[in-house]
Amino acid sequence: xxxxxxxxxxxxxxxxxxxxxxxxxxxxxxxxxxxxxxxxxxxxxxxxxxxxxxxxxxxxxxxxxxxxxxxxxxxxxxxxxxxxxxxxxxxxxxxxxxxxxxxxxxxxxxxxxxxxxxxxxxxxxxxxxxxxxxxxxxxxxxxxxxxxxxxxxxxx
Amino acid sequence: xxxxxxxxxxxxxxxxxxxxxxxxxxxxxxxxxxxxxxxxxxxxxxxxxxxxxxxxxxxxxxxxxxxxxxxxxxxxxxxxxxxxxxxxxxxxxxxxxxxxxxxxxxxxxxxxxxxxxxxxxxxxxxxxxxxxxxxxxxxxxxxxxxxxxxxxx
Amino acid sequence: xxxxxxxxxxxxxxxxxxxxxxxxxxxxxxxxxxxxxxxxxxxxxxxxxxxxxxxxxxxxxxxxxxxxxxxxxxxxxxxxxxxxxxxxxxxxxxxxxxxxxxxxxxxxxxxxxxxxxxxxxxxxxxxxxxxxxxxxxxxxxxxxxxxxxxxxxxxxxxxxxxxxxxxxxxxxxxxxxxxxxxxxxxxxxxxxxxxxxxxxxxxxxxxxxxxxxxxxxxxxxxxxxxxxxxxxxxxxxxxxxxxxxxxxxxxxxxxxxxxxxxxxxxxxxxxxxxxxxxxxxxxxxxxxxxxxxx
Ligand SMILES: Cc1cc2nc3c(=O)[nH]c(=O)nc-3n(C[C@H](O)[C@H](O)[C@H](O)COP(=O)(O)OP(=O)(O)OC[C@H]3O[C@@H](n4cnc5c(N)ncnc54)[C@H](O)[C@@H]3O)c2cc1C
Ligand code: FES
Ligand code: FES
Numbered sequence: 001x002x003x004x005x006x007x008x009x010x011x012x013x014x015x016x017x018x019x020x021x022x023x024x025x026x027x028x029x030x031x032x033x034x035x036x037x038x039x040x041x042x043x044x045x046x047x048x049x050x051x052x053x054x055x056x057x058x059x060x061x062x063x064x065x066x067x068x069x070x071x072x073x074x075x076x077x078x079x080x081x082x083x084x085x086x087x088x089x090x091x092x093x094x095x096x097x098x099x100x101x102x103x104x105x106x107x108x109x110x111x112x113x114x115x116x117x118x119x120x121x122x123x124x125x126x127x128x129x130x131x132x133x134x135x136x137x138x139x140x141x142x143x144x145x146x147x148x149x150x151x152x153x154x155x156x
Numbered sequence: 157x158x159x160x161x162x163x164x165x166x167x168x169x170x171x172x173x174x175x176x177x178x179x180x181x182x183x184x185x186x187x188x189x190x191x192x193x194x195x196x197x198x199x200x201x202x203x204x205x206x207x208x209x210x211x212x213x214x215x216x217x218x219x220x221x222x223x224x225x226x227x228x229x230x231x232x233x234x235x236x237x238x239x240x241x242x243x244x245x246x247x248x249x250x251x252x253x254x255x256x257x258x259x260x261x262x263x264x265x266x267x268x269x270x271x272x273x274x275x276x277x278x279x280x281x282x283x284x285x286x287x288x289x290x291x292x293x294x295x296x297x298x299x300x301x302x303x304x305x306x307x308x309x
Numbered sequence: 310x311x312x313x314x315x316x317x318x319x320x321x322x323x324x325x326x327x328x329x330x331x332x333x334x335x336x337x338x339x340x341x342x343x344x345x346x347x348x349x350x351x352x353x354x355x356x357x358x359x360x361x362x363x364x365x366x367x368x369x370x371x372x373x374x375x376x377x378x379x380x381x382x383x384x385x386x387x388x389x390x391x392x393x394x395x396x397x398x399x400x401x402x403x404x405x406x407x408x409x410x411x412x413x414x415x416x417x418x419x420x421x422x423x424x425x426x427x428x429x430x431x432x433x434x435x436x437x438x439x440x441x442x443x444x445x446x447x448x449x450x451x452x453x454x455x456x457x458x459x460x461x462x463x464x465x466x467x468x469x470x471x472x473x474x475x476x477x478x479x480x481x482x483x484x485x486x487x488x489x490x491x492x493x494x495x496x497x498x499x500x501x502x503x504x505x506x507x508x509x510x511x512x513x514x515x516x517x518x519x520x521x522x523x524x525x526x527x528x529x530x531x532x533x534x535x536x537x538x539x540x541x542x543x544x545x546x547x548x549x550x551x552x553x554x555x556x557x558x559x560x561x562x563x564x565x566x567x568x569x570x571x572x573x574x575x576x577x578x579x580x581x582x583x584x585x586x587x588x589x590x591x592x593x594x595x596x597x598x599x600x601x602x603x
Contacts, residue, residue: 003319020319020362021352042353044346050417056391057417062349066319067342067364110417131502132415209430209469210340210348211356242355274356281570281577282433285468285534 005065009034010078018065025049025060028075036076036105040134047133050106051075057110076105079112087155088112088147095146099137107133111147115156123148157271157280159287162264163295167302169253172261173227175302176251185301187293192219204236206275208286213238213275215245228253243273263298265291321364325371325451325480328363333453333476335361341478343387343426346418371425371480374398380486383449386425386479391416393424402444402513403484405493409440409511412495415503425479428464431471431535434505434574438465439530440495442538443511446484452477467534491515491524492599496591498583500574506531507574510587514551514595522547527588532580533568541566551592560585 002017007024009032016031025042028034028051040046042061049061052074079086085093088111098104107130114121114129121129126147127140135143150156165172175181179192179200188205195201198221205214217236224230234247249267256262271283278286318335322328332339339361342348351357365371371387376398384393384406393399394411413419413427413436427437428448441448441461448464450457453476461482464472473479497509509530517523525543528536542562549555569580 020317021349021358023349023353043350044418047415047417053420056420058421059346059417061353062344062346062421064319064342064345064349064362064364067321067345067366114416128502129416132417210351212338274354277356279570279572281572282468285570289468289470289534 003066006069007032007065007073008071009073010075011072016065020064020066022065023061024051024063024065024068024073027065028060034075034077038102038105040102045134046103047106047110048103050109050133052109052113055113055116057113074109076108079108086112087153088115088150091146091150091153092143095142095149097138097142097146099135103133103135103137107135107143111150112156115147115151119151119154119156121147121151157269157284157287158266159269159284159291160264160266161288161291161295162262163299164256164260164262165299165302166260168259169227169255169261172253172263172302175298176230181301185294185297187290187297202236206286206290208275208278211275213243215243217245238273243271243275245275246270317359318361319364320361321367323367323369325368325478328365328368328478329451329453329476331361331363332478335363337475339363341365341429343423343429344389344421345426346414346422347426347430347432365425365478382484384424384482384484386481387423388425390414390419390422390424390427394419399484400487401489402487402491402493402515405440405443405495405511405513406437406446406482406484408493408495409436409497409509412436412497418503424482428482429471429473429479431465431469432505433468433534434507434509434531436495436497436506436509436530439509439511439528439536440493441482442528442536443495443513443526444484444493445513445526446482448472448479449481449483450477451480456480458483461536462538465535470534487513488515490517492595494591494595494598496587496594497530498587505574508532508569508580508583508587510584510591511536512588512591512595516599520550522549522551527563529563529567529584531569531574532584537566537568539563539566551596556589556592557585560588563588 004017006015016027028037037060038048040048044059044062050057051060054071088108110133126144183189183192190203192200192202200219202217204217215236217234219232219234222231222233229252231250237244247267247269252264254262320331338359340359342362343365365387371385373385374388375383382398390410390413394407396407399407427435446461447458493513495511497506499506512527514522515524525546527543528538530536542559545559564581569577571577
């Protein structure tokens with residue numbers, strides 16, 4: 001049963017038609033062609049699909065599109081402002097914290113929200129904040145370094 | 157997975173035997189059983205729903221009595237699957253009845269069950285606990301049934 | 310595409326009464342949806358295909374946490390784990406509940422999951438159930454017949470079964486008033502950060518002026534079908550000052566009541582060995598949090 005759903009993604013409102021059980025991740029990737037959010041496990045475990053809903057990181061694979069009408073969704077595509085990368089994005093590049101890149105968008109969005117709440121985090125706090133995002137390539141070290149670098153540059 | 161259980165009911169062995177061999181009566185006792193129909197001599201088809209939290213599996217079971225000694229012992233073989241074959245269950249079950257010295261009947265039940273497919277994800281430890289809970293429900297309803305009929309007669 | 314082919318309809322009522330009616334209308338295969346962190350995962354895995362989803366997200370009443378005039382705290386069913394973890398209304402022994410909330414899953418899942426969804430699903434290894442039993446909480450339930458309240462201890466029936474009747478929903482968790490001198494502690498052991506508990510221990514304690522335990526409640530998670538409260542151990546500790554000997558003896562009484570299984574997280578035997586350690590850790594940490602206050 002398809003129904004019309006109005007979603008606000010990266011500041012833009014779109015009308016999509018989807019089933020009651022269609023997840024936000026499916027709509028983002030298959031309907032809106034925003035493929036920066038990745039489908040890893042589809043079970044909420046890996047974090048590759050993480051997006052911001054009203055500013056808070058959530059799993060788009062566990063979010064029903066029909067259930068978040070009227071809320072503001074930010075994906076990795078919508079993070080840069082006016083074409084400028086956010087400090088955490090620049091820090092990820094500068095720290096060489098990307099290998100295959102599958103986990104990267106989820107890592108960045110989670111870290112971005114974390115740095116807005118905690119501008120001077122300890123390494124332990126960074127690790128805890130990112131504990132719900134799995135990276136199967138790196139040893140996490142460069143990712144953690146990148147978050148610390150962004151913090152030291154005073155940005156999120 | 158092996159399940160074993162015994163319990164006693166305050167009813168004579170002949171009555172217990174009549175009840176367990178009467179599909180109509182068993183529908184009410186087997187937890188989640190919606191229907192049982194006779195498909196041939198000693199073969200039956202039953203619809204049984206097993207729920208684990210919000211997950212519900214409706215099995216269509218083919219049950220055959222493969223060995224029996226009237227009033228004493230019955231062995232059944234059951235095979236079932238969900239509509240879409242999402243889970244498959246197979247079981248060989250034995251039920252043995254013995255007179256208790258002080259009257260009443262002991263029912264000894266043992267079953268070897270194999271479950272595969274989506275319900276298999278719960279693992280043997282958890283499934284055994286769930287099976288034990290179902291067995292306890294069976295015991296409760298069966299006792300109520302056997303002892304109630306006793307009074308009526 | 311992973312969209313479902315089944316016909317599920319989606320409803321988002323504004324009141325509890327409407328939600329209950331919508332669920333009743335659609336019968337057995339209708340499901341309420343709160344955070345979706347469990348239900349959507351089950352749907353994605355094709356384990357559940359509801360005929361109707363009734364979202365509880367737009368019901369204002371369920372999203373509130375309020376401090377009542379009698380000192381009790383009412384946590385609406387839709388409160389997210391992250392909100393409860395940082396809830397300023399939760400003080401003294403009530404912190405056993407915020408402590409449990411702060412250890413559920415990982416930060417993004419805590420932004421999604423709700424207390425109502427968690428206790429309704431009643432995973433044997435979930436964090437809230439033992440904490441609510443230790444806190445002597447009551448669960449408020451709404452159904453076609455109106456509302457009722459039952460103690461948390463009677464709500465969890467084991468192995469994913471709860472006291473919810475078909476068509477009923479959890480509307481709130483109510484924590485009873487606590488004295489300022491009381492404390493609450495939740496200890497969880499898991500394989501990796503963000504996993505369900507291998508075993509967990511929840512305790513609430515009150516003391517008199519000379520530091521003697523005057524009341525105590527204790528429940529274990531992940532070691533049976535649901536939270537296991539051990540009254541014999543509680544009684545054994547009341548009147549003590551939580552001396553090591555007393556704690557060791559009480560831990561033995563606790564272990565005797567557990568009913569763990571072997572699973573991917575650990576063996577039953579291992580669980581029986583770690584629970585006494587978790588108990589000791591809980592008491593040590595309790596005493597530490599209490600000391601600066603004195
Ligand atoms: C990766 C991951 C890790 C996790 N780790 C942990 C952990 O360590 N500890 C832990 O405790 N939990 C853990 N969880 C579970 C998490 O806390 C879930 O959010 C929670 O169990 C379900 O809450 P929900 O609000 O998302 O419920 P939903 O998914 O919306 O619903 C769950 C079930 O409850 C029913 N339901 C929902 N709300 C109500 C209501 N108000 N009344 C009646 N029925 C209702 C639904 O129909 C469904 O059957 C984890 C989940 C994930 C995805
Ligand atoms: S795809 Fe959503 S958490 Fe893995
Ligand atoms: S860079 Fe490959 S998963 Fe993290």
